[in-house]
Amino acid sequence: MPIGQNADSLLPEILFTGAGDPAADRAVLRMASSGQLRKLHAGVYTSDLTSPAQMVVLRHWSSIVSHLLPDGVLSYRSGYDTKPFEGSLYVTRGNRARTIELPGLTIKVIPGPGAVDGDTPYKRLFLASQPRWILENLATGRGVSERVLSRYALESELDKLLSIRGEHRFNQLRDTCRTLAVKMGREKEFKRLDGIMGALQGTYDNRKLHSKQALARAAGRPYDPDRLVLFDALFSYLRAQPLPEVAAGAEMGTARGNFAFFESYFSNYIEGTTFLVSEAEEIVFEGKLIPNRAEDSHDILGTFQAAMQPPWRDQPPRTSDDFLLWLKSVNALVMRSRIDKNPGEWKNENNQTGSTLFVARELVQGTLREGFERIQALETALARALMTMFVVSEVHPFKDGNGRTARLAMNCMLSAAGQSRIIVPTVYREDYLLPLKSLSSHADAAPYVRAMVRIQAWTAAFDYARPRPELYQALKQCHAFEEDLKNYRLVFP
Structure with a gap:
C-alpha cells in the first residue's frame, strides 16, 4: 500500500526520504508537517510519537545507518561489537571524516577503504571481517583511542x-x-x-x-575468563552475606566414623554409584568387595578414607600449588581402582554434562589457581568451603570423580575450622544440583548459598555417636534415602 494518510495504522516505525521515489518523499513530508511523523534526522522519520527518540534510534540503528551511509563498513570497535558502544558507532566510508548526530547515537565516519574480501554484507552496510577489525583495533595516533578496543x-x-x-x-x-x-x-x-x-x-x-x-x-597458566565472571559473582555474594557458623559434632570415635560413612555413601549415590546401606557397610567396615563391582566398592572406600583421614579430611591447601596437588591426591584416592579414568591426573580431553561444557583442559590449572585466590580471600570457613566446591565443580578438572572431589574439598575447609561438614542426601539431589546450575548459567549465587546453608543445618542436626542402625533409622525418617523426589522432601529431625 502506498504511503499516505489513509495508511497511518500500517506505517512502519521508521521512514526515509531521499531513496529515489519523489512521490513517497512528498507523502512522508506531508505526514511530518501534519504531526503524524517525528523527524529524527534529515531524511529520517518515525511514526512512533511517544517513545523517547533515542530508544527509537537504537532499535533501528542498522536501518538508519544503512540509509545514511550505504556501503559503509562497521569498523574498529564497531566491527567487533557490531552494535553501538556507549552511544557511538564507527563506520569507514569515503575520504572525508565527519560526525552524524542522532538522538542517542553518534556516528563517527572515518575515511578509508570500503568493503574488502571477507567483509560481510549486512543490510546496505558491511561488517568488518575478523582479520580487519583486529588490525583496525591496533591502530594508534591522535584521536584513535576512542574508537578502538583497549x-x-x-x-x-x-x-x-x-x-x-x-x-x-x-x-x-x-x-x-x-x-x-x-x-x-x-x-x-x-x-x-x-x-x-x-x-x-x-x-x-x-x-x-x-x-x-x-x-x-x-607464563603457561592460561585460564577461562568466563569462569572468573562466575567466580567473582559468588565471591562478591559470599563476602556480603552473614553466614552461620555451625560447630562440628562428629569429630571423634564412633561419631566420626558414622559421619564419614554416610558422607561417603551419599556422595557416591548422587554420582550413580549405588549400593544398599548394608552392602556399603560391608565394604567400609569389613573390607568386603561386592562381587562384580570391585571398582564401585573402591569408590565408596576411597571416599570414606578421604573423609576420615588427614590431610584430606582437615588439612586444606595454603597455596595455589598445594591446592592443585591436594585435588590430584584426593581424586587419585577416590578413583584409584578406575585406571581407565586416569585417577589423579588432569583430564586429557574436554568434558561436559548435558549442554554444560566445562573448562577446556588446557585452562584447568590456571582457572583453578584463579579460583584459589578468591577462596583464600574469603574470611569465613563456610564461605571458603562453598567457593571451593563451586570452583572445582565448575572447572571439572578430572575425567571422573569431580563431584566427589569437590565435596571432599569443601568439607576439608569446614573441618579445618571446626565447622560441621556437609552431607548431601539422595532426596536433596535436585535442591543441590539445580542451584549449582543456576549459578553456572546465570551467575545467580543466592539459590546455591541458601541450599548449602540449609543442608549444613540439616546435617548437623543428627547425633552421629549413636549406634549406626539407629542413625540409619533417623536419616530414613527424614527421607534422606528417597529417590522419589515428587512425593518426598527433606525433613529435619
Whole structure:
C-alpha cells in the first residue's frame, strides 16, 4: 500500500526520504508537517510519537545507518561489537571524516577503504571481517583511542581465539591478517599483532603483553575468563552475606566414623554409584568387595578414607600449588581402582554434562589457581568451603570423580575450622544440583548459598555417636534415602 494518510495504522516505525521515489518523499513530508511523523534526522522519520527518540534510534540503528551511509563498513570497535558502544558507532566510508548526530547515537565516519574480501554484507552496510577489525583495533595516533578496543580487551580476545581454535587456526588467522595488512596499508598494525600473537604462543617476548589473561597464557597458566565472571559473582555474594557458623559434632570415635560413612555413601549415590546401606557397610567396615563391582566398592572406600583421614579430611591447601596437588591426591584416592579414568591426573580431553561444557583442559590449572585466590580471600570457613566446591565443580578438572572431589574439598575447609561438614542426601539431589546450575548459567549465587546453608543445618542436626542402625533409622525418617523426589522432601529431625 502506498504511503499516505489513509495508511497511518500500517506505517512502519521508521521512514526515509531521499531513496529515489519523489512521490513517497512528498507523502512522508506531508505526514511530518501534519504531526503524524517525528523527524529524527534529515531524511529520517518515525511514526512512533511517544517513545523517547533515542530508544527509537537504537532499535533501528542498522536501518538508519544503512540509509545514511550505504556501503559503509562497521569498523574498529564497531566491527567487533557490531552494535553501538556507549552511544557511538564507527563506520569507514569515503575520504572525508565527519560526525552524524542522532538522538542517542553518534556516528563517527572515518575515511578509508570500503568493503574488502571477507567483509560481510549486512543490510546496505558491511561488517568488518575478523582479520580487519583486529588490525583496525591496533591502530594508534591522535584521536584513535576512542574508537578502538583497549589493549587489554584485544589481548583477551586473541587469548580466547587461541584457546578455542588451537594453534593451527590461530596461525592461519595471523597469515590472513598479514595478507590483508598489505592490501589495506596496515603493516604497522600487523607488526604489533604479530608480536602479541607470538607472545601468547610463547615464541616472542611476553613484555609485549599487557592484560592479566594474556600474561597468564604466556607464563603457561592460561585460564577461562568466563569462569572468573562466575567466580567473582559468588565471591562478591559470599563476602556480603552473614553466614552461620555451625560447630562440628562428629569429630571423634564412633561419631566420626558414622559421619564419614554416610558422607561417603551419599556422595557416591548422587554420582550413580549405588549400593544398599548394608552392602556399603560391608565394604567400609569389613573390607568386603561386592562381587562384580570391585571398582564401585573402591569408590565408596576411597571416599570414606578421604573423609576420615588427614590431610584430606582437615588439612586444606595454603597455596595455589598445594591446592592443585591436594585435588590430584584426593581424586587419585577416590578413583584409584578406575585406571581407565586416569585417577589423579588432569583430564586429557574436554568434558561436559548435558549442554554444560566445562573448562577446556588446557585452562584447568590456571582457572583453578584463579579460583584459589578468591577462596583464600574469603574470611569465613563456610564461605571458603562453598567457593571451593563451586570452583572445582565448575572447572571439572578430572575425567571422573569431580563431584566427589569437590565435596571432599569443601568439607576439608569446614573441618579445618571446626565447622560441621556437609552431607548431601539422595532426596536433596535436585535442591543441590539445580542451584549449582543456576549459578553456572546465570551467575545467580543466592539459590546455591541458601541450599548449602540449609543442608549444613540439616546435617548437623543428627547425633552421629549413636549406634549406626539407629542413625540409619533417623536419616530414613527424614527421607534422606528417597529417590522419589515428587512425593518426598527433606525433613529435619
